[in-house]
Amino acid sequence: MTTLPSPATKSLDGTGVARGIRAEVAADAVELNLAGTTPRLALVVATDHGSSAWYVRQIARAASAAGLLCDVIDLGPEAGPEQIRSALSRLSADPAVHGIMLQTPLPAGADFGELAGAIDPAKDVDGANPVSQGRLAAGLPAHPPATAAAVLALLDHCEIPLLGRSCVVVGHSNVVGRPVAQLLLRRDATVTVCHRHTEDLEAYTRTADVLVVAVGRPGLITAGHVGRDAVVIDVGTTPTPDGGLAGDVDHAAVDGRVRVLSPVPGGVGPVTTAQLLRHTVRSAAALGGGR
């Protein structure tokens, strides 16, 4: 009997996938512009958090390169809930705006779900309104959160089969874990959702053909948590003291053990930004009107 060599791990190229999506978005934006609609995305910011500021700059740059307009409405970290709500309501009523995103984190006392209720679901390009989340769960058309959509875009890019497969999602946040589970269910995967109170996490994650981890705890997933041949999507992005980013997966420990692994940085992150733009051109096409 010979021992099989450990499988080589393929690293997912999120940057390349994002580039492809941005090219599609740019082509769609040309068509929309010719038809008289310039897709317009509005970002509402009420935080001075570094990760949000970085993301806002990134979105603005990618939007302008793809032929979309992007407005940043910076209300400052002291903004009150009513101020945020009225900005979202005004943008929802503005026919020139096709996409609206409320950045997290929010000031203390502001509830994300409550405020996102003021975003017109037709413009809710980051799937934040509880109505969008409900529609997603009910299998109705809705934009999923961009990060959740990015996870599926990466899996689809590699043609990972989902129907009937064991998919384990670690993390049950409204921005990633829950909507990813809903998207996987829509594809008839067998979905298990684990979270901070799950006992014996490894027992679940080891069974996964596809493992999606989105909790924000570096090193949570290590060699004992993954089966050979698993496809692992690492959604964590925790800043490290040296100015880098750490995912939730111990990449050195699982490398060579799993079949596919999405890196951090360069995995889900860049696809998230591209997906937000994709949702915006889709909304612009559906809404039309107003330049």
Ligand SMILES: Nc1nc(=O)c2c([nH]1)NC[C@@H]1CN(c3ccc(C(=O)N[C@@H](CCC(=O)O)C(=O)O)cc3)C=[N+]21
């Ligand atoms: N409502 C809401 N939805 C969000 O999705 C949301 C938000 N608020 N607030 C801020 C955070 C931050 N965020 C990132 C997206 C992409 C990268 C990204 O592309 N990162 C690069 C690397 C960045 C680097 O090198 O520093 C990567 O992963 O390769 C990072 C962070 C989305 N956020």
